Amino acid sequence: MSTETRDILLQAARSAVQAHGYNALSFRELAKEVGIKSASVHYHFPTKGDLAAALARQYADEAATFLDELRASTQDHAQLVAGYTAAFRKALENDNRMCLCGIMTAEYDDLPAAVRVEVDRFTSVNTRWLADMLGRRRPQESLQALESQALAVFAAIEGAQLIARGREDVGTFDRIIAAYVAAGLFG
């Protein structure tokens, strides 16, 4: 069942980190929310870094699954772009939260190595998918150019989410994405 304490902890921690980041995550608050003592949280996750690594790992896995399904669902470029950006929009819709890995990237200096690995993997999953999508439109393009463009698209969307979050306004996200589309950033 997915109602085990460990999974409940992960779910609560994910919400907290997407809202406040890694540094602000508190084992004591988390424990209170779940109904156990903070010392018990350490039974499931020895350190805060272990919790965050599990969180980021799960997040990257889910992203990979989502992107596989999205790619399989359509060949239409505009629909792929719409499906991709909609995923980042959802975080903002969810109480002005951010992409888990986006907010953790801002705290990169404070992340344990095991967490960094998973955050980096999330980026790889995204940029590989984007490079593949861009490559279908421009099959003659070099792999290096596609990877640079994919990284640019990923960075631009994370940035749009960051700025929109700072304004507490999803409409800002939409306007920025529309400007990206108009400029031809998505190929």
Added chain:
Amino acid sequence: MSTETRDILLQAARSAVQAHGYNALSFRELAKEVGIKSASVHYHFPTKGDLAAALARQYADEAATFLDELRASTQDHAQLVAGYTAAFRKALENDNRMCLCGIMTAEYDDLPAAVRVEVDRFTSVNTRWLADMLGRRRPQESLQALESQALAVFAAIEGAQLIARGREDVGTFDRIIAAYVAAGLFG
């Protein structure tokens, strides 16, 4: 003189926040670095929020001055773009740090209102300058379209900085900016 305790505190705090963010900023570490006790830091800045607000205010002021000078220095579009992006590159060159307001935006939910005001002002200063720059190239464009494009450029650059920081590689920033230029994002 700029060697007063208050200014030394501001300088040390700025470095710390640009590296680790608002939440990770510690009055006790700051005090140790400056050579006073943490209780004394509260004499200069009653709360952590007061310190961060002063920090962000100073940062936004400096940005406004820098941008005024940049605008006065040249009419050439490519040079304006180069000068603008170079400013964000500098933070990365400085031990992989981030834009003070960029990293604080990621922690937006935890910022006191007085800090948010200054972070928002930094964004305004930037987007107004960008809209003006973009408007010189396309005088016939509507103000609304220019503001949306300006916000998009700002978001894209903050995102580029965020992703490059996560890779601890300034070259990533350069590649992403080059992709933006190639796509025509800067007009």
Added chain:
DNA sequence: ACCTGAACACCGTTCAAGT
């Protein structure tokens, strides 16, 4: 297998007290 209370060194903040 899972949870707990108590302890440790941290944190921001307050305040009475010093110079």
Added chain:
DNA sequence: ACCTGAACACCGTTCAAGT
């Protein structure tokens, strides 16, 4: 005007002890 030590309620972490 500027600084301090001591106290307060917080924090992550450890560990011996419980069931």
